[in-house]
Amino acid sequence: xxxxxxxxxxxxxxxxxxxxxxxxxxxxxxxxxxxxxxxxxxxxxxxxxxxxxxxxxxxxxxxxxxxxxxxxxxxxxxxxxxxxxxxxxxxxxxxxxxxxxxxxxxxxxxxxxxxxxxxxxxxxxxxxxxxxxxxxxxxxxxxxxxxxxxxxxxxxxxxxxxxxxxxxxxxxxxxxxxxxxxxxxxxxxxxxxxxxxxxxxxxxxxxxxxxxxxxxxxxxxxxxxxxxxxxxxxxxxxxxxxxxxxxxxxxxxxxxxxxxxxxxxxxxxxxxxxxxxxxxxxxxxxxxxxxxxxxxxxxxxxxxxxxxxxxxxxxxxxxxxxxxxxxxxxxxxxxxxxxxxxxxxxxxxxxxxxxxxxxxxxxxxxxxxxxxxxxxxxxxxxxxxxxxxxxxxxxxxxxxxxxxxxxxxxxxxxxxxxxxxxxxxxxxxxxxxxxxxxx
Amino acid sequence: xxxxxxxxxxxxxxxxxxxxxxxxxxxxxxxxxxxxxxxxxxxxxxxxxxxxxxxxxxxxxxxxxxxxxxxxxxxxxxxxxxxxxxxxxxxxxxxxxxxxxxxxxxxxxxxxxxxxxxxxxxxxxxxxxxxxxxxxxxxxxxxxxxxxxxxxxxxxxxxxxxxxxxxxxxxxxxxxxxxxxxxxxxxxxxxxxxxxxxxxxxxxxxxxxxxxxxxxxxxxxxxxxxxxxxxxxxxxxxxxxxxxxxxxxxxxxxxxxxxxxxxxxxxxxxxxxxxxxxxxxxxxxxxxxxxxxxxxxxxxxxxxxxxxxxxxxxxxxxxxxxxxxxxxxxxxxxxxxxxxxxxxxxxxxxxxxxxxxxxxxxxxxxxxxxxxxxxxxxxxxxxxxxxxxxxxxxxxxxxxxxxxxxxxxxxxxxxxxxxxxxxxxxxxxxxxxxxxxxx
Numbered sequence: 001x002x003x004x005x006x007x008x009x010x011x012x013x014x015x016x017x018x019x020x021x022x023x024x025x026x027x028x029x030x031x032x033x034x035x036x037x038x039x040x041x042x043x044x045x046x047x048x049x050x051x052x053x054x055x056x057x058x059x060x061x062x063x064x065x066x067x068x069x070x071x072x073x074x075x076x077x078x079x080x081x082x083x084x085x086x087x088x089x090x091x092x093x094x095x096x097x098x099x100x101x102x103x104x105x106x107x108x109x110x111x112x113x114x115x116x117x118x119x120x121x122x123x124x125x126x127x128x129x130x131x132x133x134x135x136x137x138x139x140x141x142x143x144x145x146x147x148x149x150x151x152x153x154x155x156x157x158x159x160x161x162x163x164x165x166x167x168x169x170x171x172x173x174x175x176x177x178x179x180x181x182x183x184x185x186x187x188x189x190x191x192x193x194x195x196x197x198x199x200x201x202x203x204x205x206x207x208x209x210x211x212x213x214x215x216x217x218x219x220x221x222x223x224x225x226x227x228x229x230x231x232x233x234x235x236x237x238x239x240x241x242x243x244x245x246x247x248x249x250x251x252x253x254x255x256x257x258x259x260x261x262x263x264x265x266x267x268x269x270x271x272x273x274x275x276x277x278x279x280x281x282x283x284x285x286x287x288x289x290x291x292x293x294x295x296x297x298x299x300x301x302x303x304x305x306x307x308x309x310x311x312x313x314x315x316x317x318x319x320x321x322x323x324x325x326x327x328x329x330x331x332x333x334x335x336x337x338x339x340x341x342x343x344x345x346x347x348x349x350x351x352x353x354x355x356x357x358x359x360x361x362x363x364x365x366x367x368x369x370x371x372x373x374x375x376x377x378x379x380x381x382x383x384x385x386x387x388x389x390x391x392x393x394x395x396x397x398x399x400x401x402x403x404x405x406x407x408x409x410x411x412x413x414x415x416x417x418x419x420x421x422x423x424x425x426x427x428x429x430x431x432x433x434x435x436x437x438x439x
Numbered sequence: 440x441x442x443x444x445x446x447x448x449x450x451x452x453x454x455x456x457x458x459x460x461x462x463x464x465x466x467x468x469x470x471x472x473x474x475x476x477x478x479x480x481x482x483x484x485x486x487x488x489x490x491x492x493x494x495x496x497x498x499x500x501x502x503x504x505x506x507x508x509x510x511x512x513x514x515x516x517x518x519x520x521x522x523x524x525x526x527x528x529x530x531x532x533x534x535x536x537x538x539x540x541x542x543x544x545x546x547x548x549x550x551x552x553x554x555x556x557x558x559x560x561x562x563x564x565x566x567x568x569x570x571x572x573x574x575x576x577x578x579x580x581x582x583x584x585x586x587x588x589x590x591x592x593x594x595x596x597x598x599x600x601x602x603x604x605x606x607x608x609x610x611x612x613x614x615x616x617x618x619x620x621x622x623x624x625x626x627x628x629x630x631x632x633x634x635x636x637x638x639x640x641x642x643x644x645x646x647x648x649x650x651x652x653x654x655x656x657x658x659x660x661x662x663x664x665x666x667x668x669x670x671x672x673x674x675x676x677x678x679x680x681x682x683x684x685x686x687x688x689x690x691x692x693x694x695x696x697x698x699x700x701x702x703x704x705x706x707x708x709x710x711x712x713x714x715x716x717x718x719x720x721x722x723x724x725x726x727x728x729x730x731x732x733x734x735x736x737x738x739x740x741x742x743x744x745x746x747x748x749x750x751x752x753x754x755x756x757x758x759x760x761x762x763x764x765x766x767x768x769x770x771x772x773x774x775x776x777x778x779x780x781x782x783x784x785x786x787x788x789x790x791x792x793x794x795x796x797x798x799x800x801x802x803x804x805x806x807x808x809x810x811x812x813x814x815x816x817x818x819x820x821x822x823x824x825x826x827x828x829x830x831x832x833x834x835x836x837x838x839x840x841x842x843x844x845x846x847x848x849x850x851x852x853x854x855x856x857x858x859x860x861x862x863x864x865x866x867x868x869x870x871x872x873x874x875x876x877x878x
Contacts, residue, residue, distance in 0.1 A: 045749055049685045049686075050748065058747070078522050078745060078749050081519060083517050084516060088590065089738050092530070151528055233672060244488060277487040300528070303516070306517060308496045308497070308498070309489065310489075311487075
């Protein structure tokens with residue numbers, strides 16, 4: 001993260017928000033440190049004390065970049081204040097195993113190349129920290145590396161958004177939330193902002209039109225002000241700006257008409273989180289606990305990073321266990337049922353599965369998703385298998401393939417933030433595994 | 440906490456360490472806010488956003504004092520970076536219930552008064568957030584209030600020390616750690632400090648002689664420097680002092696001969712934590728997970744606050760679930776066995792249970808423990824029942840009464856930090872319940 005130049009040392013309080021920025025799914029400049037991204041994460045922060053050059057502090061400008069990322073993604077709670085997402089106190093619901101040793105050697109041709117690569121090779125190439133494959137509800141492949149093990153939590157980045165989208169669809173299916181309502185009517189504080197005139201559906205599908213710049217090279221870009229507002233670190237005495245997600249969102253102005261194009265901006269999800277919390281009287285962590293984590297029998301509590309007034313970062317704050325996200329993928333695949341119980345309304349999943357409008361999506365120009373769409377904060381490939389996914393920077397995904405009855409969850413710490421970096425060695429691999437499983 | 444006057448607004452980065460200070464078990468000046476300590480904790484931080492006057496931020500000087508304390512004790516993870524203490528992934532080991540409805544009306548006479556009070560009345564008077572009574576291993580009483588419920592975590596304050604003491608006794612019983620070894624031989628970095636010439640046993644029993652002032656009225660007191668070193672918040676650019684527990688501990692100088700008197704100083708426990716981690720190659724969170732939380736079948740993962748290099752605050756950083764501390768109390772009562780399994784060596788518990796030297800303790804002058812002693816970071820009453828306890832500021836306790844086969848765990852947010860505030864309405868209550876159960 002190359003903005004050291006923009007902030008003097010006396011502004012160090014700002015630096016921890018870089019984590020929030022990266023979680024937003026925003027692109028990130030490559031730094032020289034990334035040349036060493038092969039450094040095993042196990043060498044960070046080991047020893048009592050760790051060697052000075054192996055220490056990662058929340059005040060380090062680069063704690064969310066380069067090789068440090070490989071440690072940081074598993075240790076958000078040690079760097080920032082977080083809010084727990086309770087699994088409850090009941091025993092976890094078991095996930096059955098039917099491991100398939102041959103899956104490791106399934107091969108595919110990475111996009112834009114001619115040389116084939118195996119699933120196992122792609123694991124390393126993609127800086128995978130953990131990956132699990134479910135077929136017909138059973139675990140056929142599972143592997144950990146880097147900073148992650150089976151009882152670890154990993155930053156989910158923008159996959160968080162998809163779970164917020166799932167909550168919204170659930171409330172809509174239950175008749176508790178109107179997708180056509182204006183955000184300004186649901187949260188009156190938003191009336192003076194761009195969100196005031198946007199519908200819940202436009203916010204859910206990110207077809208709002210917002211004057212909001214994520215240009216890192218511009219010190220005056222909105223994203224910096226957002227980061228300042230979002231930081232949970234004590235602010236300097238002379239700070240006069242917004243001090244929470246909610247305060248910031250009220251300042252966002254429109255830039256044209258809503259509903260005309262998809263534009264991926266994290267602030268939509270934080271607005272959706274606000275709408276959901278105002279609607280239910282619960283934080284998104286409480287709601288995810290009650291509606292998802294507890295009913296699916298999650299095996300680990302998760303957590304969210306928060307702002308200085310305890311608001312969970314709906315746009316990207318979740319850290320969770322790999323198998324728990326696999327349970328959620330399976331829940332999606334099963335139209336909201338898990339172990340025979342209807343946990344989420346089938347209509348909610350149906351609304352997500354139908355996908356968004358590819359015409360609105362095209363203008364955004366995602367090279368690895370030429371026919372894609374975005375619906376309820378889920379990414380749709382519109383391929384033969386009707387696969388769709390939750391996606392987060394640095395390679396995070398919950399990939400759901402209904403035709404192959406397959407769920408893949410991957411946590412990674414790929415040095416390139418944008419998924420364009422790992423999609424060529426991931427998306428064809430997922431398709432190859434689907435083809436293999438469907439044989 | 441009334442030190443706003445000492446720090447300018449530009450030094451706000453310091454303020455979050457107040458939490459560490461209070462956790463140390465250090466006395467704390469009463470503030471006017473404490474007059475309102477009856478404020479229900481449920482009114483803090485509720486709503487989206489909460490009303491401005493109901494927000495608690497980590498930058499608030501008083502977040503660990505007065506009525507705010509009643510919320511803060513359950514939400515350390517939302518205010519500061521923390522390190523998880525994993526419960527593991529297995530189902531929790533059940534605790535059986537045999538509730539006794541009559542226990543609530545057991546009465547006792549608070550110390551220094553003539554009027555009797557019931558157990559139920561004392562619950563409220565002591566600002567109890569949660570209390571559980573085990574008799575012969577079964578839950579006979581359990582109640583929650585304030586910010587706590589059965590799936591919540593609560594700051595354990597200096598009870599943390601007793602668990603570190605238990606770890607040290609375990610390593611000693613296993614022959615892995617020599618109680619007569621000098622800390623300077625075990626951790627060479629400590630050679631130039633007061634700890635260098637202290638034995639492990641002297642550190643465990645806090646009979647070290649340390650030049651270390653905890654006088655809050657003195658802006659130059661060592662405790663402020665310790666707090667600066669311990670803070671996990673980014674430090675100002677001009678900060679030149681120690682940046683971790685380990686760096687600070689090396690600077691502590693001696694003030695006389697070790698072994699002559701008990702003097703309660705938290706830095707002993709952080710030194711013991713360092714010795715344990717150097718000895719085992721594991722953080723105290725990892726070790727508590729492996730040695731205690733996982734084997735006892737804890738139902739919740741816990742966490743520790745940490746310094747800026749991830750070192751858990753051995754002296755007071757634990758937040759845990761009420762029933763999990765009850766399981767640990769029962770483990771102590773059962774000489775290290777739980778559900779028929781020897782989890783901790785019996786010799787370790789025996790070493791703790793024999794108590795310390797009351798002669799060394801007397802000089803410290805604890806009014807509510809006139810015949811007490813301190814052994815392996817556990818407090819001994821040397822009463823007829825040979826009761827002993829883990830104790831933390833604001834009313835935290837694990838009270839173990841071997842004669843009555845009783846364990847009481849209490850989490851509280853009593854406005855007075857020193858336990859002298861709640862001991863008069865607590866210690867006689869514990870004895871009365873013991874008498875009742877032994878009938």
